[in-house]
Amino acid sequence: MPLHLRSRDRPEDIMLIYLFQLLRKALDRAEHCRRDAYLASAVDMVELERRMHANEID
Structure with a gap:
């Protein structure tokens, strides 16, 4: 059962989940x-594509 639906949770527990x-x-x-x-600072399309590809890998 999801944490936010358990009736035995104390208000403090609910607040921690919310935070x-x-x-x-x-x-x-x-x-x-x-x-x-980071992507906006690319100087040309080749650099932008390289950065986009590097982001996909990470």
């Missing part, structure tokens, strides 16, 4: 922005 989800979302957004900046 964890917020933190994960914030980190995902930060990583997306970092990746966009």
